Amino acid sequence: MASPDINLNRLAVFVALVRAGSFTAAAERLGTTKAMVSQHIAKLEDELGVTLLVRSTRRMSLTDAGERFHEDCARVLADAEAAVTRLGECRDSPTGTLRVAAAGDHGPAIVAPVLAEYAALHPQVSVELVVSDEIVDVIAERFDLSIRIGWLRDSSLRAAKLSSFRQCLVASPAYLARRGKPSVPDELAAHDWISLSVLSSPTRWTFADEAGTEHTVRTRPVASANSTLATHAFVVAGLGMSVLPDYVVHADIATGRLASLLDGYRLPDGGVYAVYPGKQTSVKVRAFIDLLKERMAR
Template sequence: MAEVNLNRLAIFVTLVRAGSFTAAAEQLGTTKAMVSQHLARLEDELGVQLLVRSTRRMSLTDAGERFHEDCVRIVADAEAAIAQVGECRDSPMGVLRVAAAEDHGPSIVAPALAEFARHYPRVRVDLVIGDRLVDLIAERIDLSIRIGWLRDSSLRAAKLAGFRQCLVAAPDYLARHGAPRVPADLAEHAWIALTVLSSPTRWTFTDESGADHSVQTRPVASANGTLAAHAFVLAGLGVSVLPDYVVEDDLANGRLVALLPGHELPDGGVYAVYPGKHPPVKVRAFIDLLKQRLGRS
């Protein structure tokens, strides 16, 4: 049997429903001859006669009746599938799988996902926490929330917010080692290196006049996650640079001290990264929600 053109199934269903070639042609926006041609080719592909035609009427053969019943179901299922895809395009539904790092996933992304799930009950949210760089396509991740500076990538990104980099140390450490007065002093201090950064030990500060000051630090400990580096600093092990959203409470209550006033580091960014040029509506809606929440914070 030759391969059957499935488009002709819908034409066959329309023809039977319309009751004539002329009426079917009007509904399909084509000609009576084209409808007749499609039917003839369908019968050739199937190897059976579906309709008995005369000048005034047409009727289904036994094989045509059985085949028509199946075609009606197939066409209805296809229409339902198309409608469901349309709903997915217009309204968030299904699973939204988001990846985020340990320092901001629980505190920033999880509350946003909870609000998103309340707004869109047809969406099930799935948060993947970890500091490694995930493969969005291979791991079926809809979007990843990344902090810092984006590397060159074929992925698309939307900037959600910015953050300040803060040079900090614990009061206990400063009592034992003193505070640095200029960036060059950091070369003599114990440094906590965050290894996920592209340059975890070399830093460039900008002073109030706009001049840059680079320094190579000496790490006494390293960590591959921001929260682990934060714990080292809180314990008085050394000095490090941490995001403002991690240390703001510690600075407010005195658990940490900001160092080198008058010297700044480049601001970082919070990005939503996703594959594909046109993200689904659930991804676009969550990005909009995150922008609103981060804009209020």
């Protein structure tokens, strides 16, 4: 037997009537008329095919079926009210799971420490970091956001810029002792290059001099890697030179492990972005973006 098609608003009217004790009192509580309350109850009984109330000129009483139905309805409405309350809490404070995607060069070093701080600030949120140098499908793989480095492709996703970084041309002292140090961008074509294959144009680079004049050069790879950290390892080992983000090579340059090259020229700065789906940012995502932006600004 198919379940009856019930107007759920009438359940609320029924519960209000039982609690109020009379049609007149229920109408006052609901802000409607006594006739409208009576009409809702009559239609509810008709939809159910069961008599819920016995009415007389002076009083009303519940039938056995009405008593059992009232208990169930009261529980359903209480659950609905609790669900609305929980939804409001989700809207007003971070809750649930925050699932973040990031690349191998900055995920462990930059994103993970901020995620740890975020989890301490919001213990009602569990955090998950997925590290991959491939661009993830945020929607299909159910990520709350992805931290992306470089230049964004056209997308329907929303993006918030967190920071910028410099691109640094670097090589190891051992490599420079063996192959010499370039003085202008054109000389890079004759050098051994380590190519980062995930870039849209891993062998073509455009430098700008102090006057703003651009110098484009095509490099000759002797090796390639699909991650920034693997490219960095090749460069440190002296296999060739490459362009790497400043946050990856800053300590190496400071200690002399790597040398910065062509300091009179500059490559375009890259961006660090939080990319996320949806027209409205959830409070848990917004709180993490704000914290990450603050920490990266330091």
